[in-house]
Amino acid sequence: xxxxxxxxxxxxxxxxxxxxxxxxxxxxxxxxxxxxxxxxxxxxxxxxxxxxxxxxxxxxxxxxxxxxxxxxxxxxxxxxxxxxxxxxxxxxxxxxxxxxxxxxxxxxxxxxxxxxxxxxxxxxxxxxxxxxxxxxxxxxxxxxxxxxxxxxxxxxxxxxxxxxxxxxxxxxxxxxxxxxxxxxxxxxxxxxxxxxxxxxxxxxxxxxxxxxxxxxxxxxxxxxxxxxxx
Numbered sequence: 001x002x003x004x005x006x007x008x009x010x011x012x013x014x015x016x017x018x019x020x021x022x023x024x025x026x027x028x029x030x031x032x033x034x035x036x037x038x039x040x041x042x043x044x045x046x047x048x049x050x051x052x053x054x055x056x057x058x059x060x061x062x063x064x065x066x067x068x069x070x071x072x073x074x075x076x077x078x079x080x081x082x083x084x085x086x087x088x089x090x091x092x093x094x095x096x097x098x099x100x101x102x103x104x105x106x107x108x109x110x111x112x113x114x115x116x117x118x119x120x121x122x123x124x125x126x127x128x129x130x131x132x133x134x135x136x137x138x139x140x141x142x143x144x145x146x147x148x149x150x151x152x153x154x155x156x157x158x159x160x161x162x163x164x165x166x167x168x169x170x171x172x173x174x175x176x177x178x179x180x181x182x183x184x185x186x187x188x189x190x191x192x193x194x195x196x197x198x199x200x201x202x203x204x205x206x207x208x209x210x211x212x213x214x215x216x217x218x219x220x221x222x223x224x225x226x227x228x229x230x
Contacts, residue, residue, distance in 0.1 A: 003027075003028055003029060003030040004028060004029045004030065004051050004052055004117065004121045005032050005049055005050050005051045005052070006023065006029055006030065006031055006032060006050065006052045006054060006117065007031075007032045007033050007035070007048060007050050007052075007053050007054070008020060008023070008031070008033070008034040008035070008053075008054045009035055009036075009037070009038050009041065009053060009054065009055045009056060009059070009067075010034070010036065010054070010055075010083070011036040011037065011056060011059050011060055011061060012056070015106075016034050016035075016036065017034070019034065019054070020034040022110065028118070032050060036061075037059070037061050037062060038055075038059070038062060038067045038070075038071075039061075039062070041053075041067075041071070042071065042074055045071065045074045045075055045078070046075065050075075051078065051079065051121050052078070052079050052080075052081060052117060052120060052121050053071060053078055053079070053080045053081070054083060054104070054117070055067065055068065055080055055081065055082050055083065056082075056083050056084070057082045057083060057084035057087060057091060057095070058084060064082070065094060065095060065098060068080050068095060068098050068100055069098050069099075072099040076099070079101040079102070079120050079121065079123075080099065080100045080101060080102075081100070081101060081102040081103065081104055081116060081117065081126075082100050082103050082104070083104045083105075084103070084105070084106065085105065085106045085107065086105065087105075089207070089210060089211065090210055092127065096125075101120045101124075101125050101126070102116050102117075102119070102124075102125060102127075103116075103126065103127060104116050104117075158196075161182070161192060162192055162195060162196050165178060165182075165189065165192045165193060165196060166196060166208060166211075166212050167212065168182075169208045169209050170208070170209045170212035172209070175190055175193065193205060193208070196208060
């Protein structure tokens with residue numbers, strides 16, 4: 001049986017040691033190392049003959065996103081899995097764009113943790129479970145197929161008023177302030193917000209704001225969204 005050659009990069013020593021101890025018990029996984037920084041990884045990446053790198057999204061000593069870029073430049077065959085407590089949709093999209101294959105939530109079960117590693121090693125791409133049924137998962141797919149997220153955004157039919165509401169939410173305005181700005185009732189604004197959440201498969205206005213700020217810079221992408229009359 002060919003083992004998965006895996007490296008852990010995690011700067012929390014307690015968590016790193018715990019993950020390493022767990023992985024050493026798996027007969028199909030060979031732990032090539034567990035380190036607190038990626039500083040020496042790039043130098044030795046070819047001699048390590050890695051299949052998978054398990055990487056902490058929030059390394060204190062270096063930029064994890066830039067580290068992924070460097071890893072993929074050295075060896076595109078290495079699959080990278082990012083670990084985080086609750087990665088934002090913006091983080092997920094950014095990491096997918098630079099070549100990350102999977103995400104593991106730090107509160108995942110052991111079965112989910114190991115299952116993600118094995119799936120990614122086989123060539124699958126694994127999103128956090130709470131996003132797999134959302135529109136965002138489709139955006140991620142499109143972001144990696146050369147067409148970009150904006151193509152999918154074009155297929156989301158927004159009214160002109162909904163687009164205005166999204167832009168104002170992104171600017172930090174409350175429903176009451178949006179109502180005043182657009183000369184609408186607060187009830188009407190709430191209705192627009194509800195419709196926007198439904199169309200984008202999001203759950204909160206904070207997610208709308210993040211979406212607006214981070215999905216290909218909404219201020220630019222919004223101009224390409226298919227519009228309908230109110």
